[in-house]
Amino acid sequence: MSNILDGKKVGLIRYGPPGTAGGVIMHNLKKYLHEKISDKSTGLAAVEDVMVLRRGTDDTGAWESPPDHVATYTGKFLRSWQVRRKLPKFDLYHFHSHVLLAMARKIRPTIFTIDDIIPFKLSGTMTEKKLDKFKQTLSLWKNATRLAAVSEYTRRDLMEILRVPGEKVGLIPNGVDLGNFTPGDKKEARESLGLPQGVPIVLNIGGExxxxxxVRVLNAFTLVRREFPDALLVRVGFAEKKFDPVITELKLEDAVIRNGQFTGDPVAYYRAADLYICPDISGGFGMPSLEAMACGCPAVSSKNGAFPEVIGDAGEYFDPYHTEEIAAAIIKVLGDSDLRQKMIVRGLARAKNYGWESTAEAALREYALALEAAE
Structure with missing residues (x-):
C-alpha cells in the first residue's frame, strides 16, 4: 500500500490563521510528515501547507510559522471558486475544515478531516441560520474522495447520522506535542501566571x-467551595459577558478567574492546576484534556462524546447534565491525593498514545487509501 505514496506531493489546507485549532494541528502534522520524508520512511516527495484567508487578513510576515502558500478570497463569505483557482497543484489535497467541502466538487483526490458534527445532535449550539448552512455544507461529503474523523466517536456519527459508508471514512486522531506538553514545577507555574500558592485550582480551557x-460548572463550583472554601476555578478562553451576572448571583467573584484574552501556550496553566475539568455536553475529541494529561494534570470529564475514548482509564467521569455529579467528581479528586497520583501516572501513559508520530502514521495510511480510491 505504501508504494502508492511514492513521489507524491500532498497539500495540507486549513481555514483560518495559525492560532486556530486547525492551524495548530496542520502545522504539527506538516512538521512530522517532513520528518518522515527526511528519514525516508515514506515515499512522499513533499508536503506543503496552504492557509485559506479572507483578503486583508493575509499578512503572514509577523507569524511565527507562516504557511508555504496563502489562498485568499474577497468579501464577507468564503468563495470556494476563488480559493480553488489559487491552490497549488498537489497529488492529494488534505483539508482540515468542513467549511471547505465545496472544494471537492472540482478537486480530486481529497481527504477531509472532520472534528465533529455535534450541531446535528445538540439543539442550541448554533442559530437556525448557521445550522442550516452547517447541514448544507456537510451534505457535500459525497464529493470528497475520503473522510477522516478525529475519533471513533465522530466516525460513528458520520456513518450513523450522515450515512457515510464505513469504507469511506477513516481515522486521523489529533496529536499532542509530547516535547512541549510535559510535567513541570507547580510553584513556578503559578508564580509565572500570578496565581496563589497552596490553594486548589481547577482549570478549564475553551470558549463559553x-x-x-x-452554567452547570459554575453552580457545581458553589458546592465545591463548601468542601474547599479557597478553591479557584480558572477559565482560559473567550469569556462571554452574559455569564458575569451568573458569577455575581452565585457569589463566585473571588472564586472564578477568567482569562479571556489568552492566546499563548497553555502549558503553564496545566502545570499550575490540581485538576483539569472538561464539562462539555459533547465533543469530538477533547484536546485540552489530552494536553492536561501530558502535563501531569489529572482530567475530570464529561462521560459524553469522545472524551472517554481519549482519556480512557486515566479520568474521573460525570454526567454533564447533573450539577451534583460534576461537583462530586471534582471534590473526590481534590480530596484524594493518592487518586490524583494514580490519575497522573495513567494520564501520562495515555498521552503517549497520541504523540504526533502516531498521528502522522495514521495520516499516511489514510493518504494511501484516498489515492487508491481515486485510481
Missing part, C-alpha cells in the same frame, strides 16, 4: 458556547 456547559 452552549455545549461548554458553563
Amino acid at each position: 458556547r452552549p455545549n461548554k456547559n458553563v
Whole structure:
C-alpha cells in the first residue's frame, strides 16, 4: 500500500490563521510528515501547507510559522471558486475544515478531516441560520474522495447520522506535542501566571458556547467551595459577558478567574492546576484534556462524546447534565491525593498514545487509501 505514496506531493489546507485549532494541528502534522520524508520512511516527495484567508487578513510576515502558500478570497463569505483557482497543484489535497467541502466538487483526490458534527445532535449550539448552512455544507461529503474523523466517536456519527459508508471514512486522531506538553514545577507555574500558592485550582480551557456547559460548572463550583472554601476555578478562553451576572448571583467573584484574552501556550496553566475539568455536553475529541494529561494534570470529564475514548482509564467521569455529579467528581479528586497520583501516572501513559508520530502514521495510511480510491 505504501508504494502508492511514492513521489507524491500532498497539500495540507486549513481555514483560518495559525492560532486556530486547525492551524495548530496542520502545522504539527506538516512538521512530522517532513520528518518522515527526511528519514525516508515514506515515499512522499513533499508536503506543503496552504492557509485559506479572507483578503486583508493575509499578512503572514509577523507569524511565527507562516504557511508555504496563502489562498485568499474577497468579501464577507468564503468563495470556494476563488480559493480553488489559487491552490497549488498537489497529488492529494488534505483539508482540515468542513467549511471547505465545496472544494471537492472540482478537486480530486481529497481527504477531509472532520472534528465533529455535534450541531446535528445538540439543539442550541448554533442559530437556525448557521445550522442550516452547517447541514448544507456537510451534505457535500459525497464529493470528497475520503473522510477522516478525529475519533471513533465522530466516525460513528458520520456513518450513523450522515450515512457515510464505513469504507469511506477513516481515522486521523489529533496529536499532542509530547516535547512541549510535559510535567513541570507547580510553584513556578503559578508564580509565572500570578496565581496563589497552596490553594486548589481547577482549570478549564475553551470558549463559553452552549455545549461548554458553563452554567452547570459554575453552580457545581458553589458546592465545591463548601468542601474547599479557597478553591479557584480558572477559565482560559473567550469569556462571554452574559455569564458575569451568573458569577455575581452565585457569589463566585473571588472564586472564578477568567482569562479571556489568552492566546499563548497553555502549558503553564496545566502545570499550575490540581485538576483539569472538561464539562462539555459533547465533543469530538477533547484536546485540552489530552494536553492536561501530558502535563501531569489529572482530567475530570464529561462521560459524553469522545472524551472517554481519549482519556480512557486515566479520568474521573460525570454526567454533564447533573450539577451534583460534576461537583462530586471534582471534590473526590481534590480530596484524594493518592487518586490524583494514580490519575497522573495513567494520564501520562495515555498521552503517549497520541504523540504526533502516531498521528502522522495514521495520516499516511489514510493518504494511501484516498489515492487508491481515486485510481
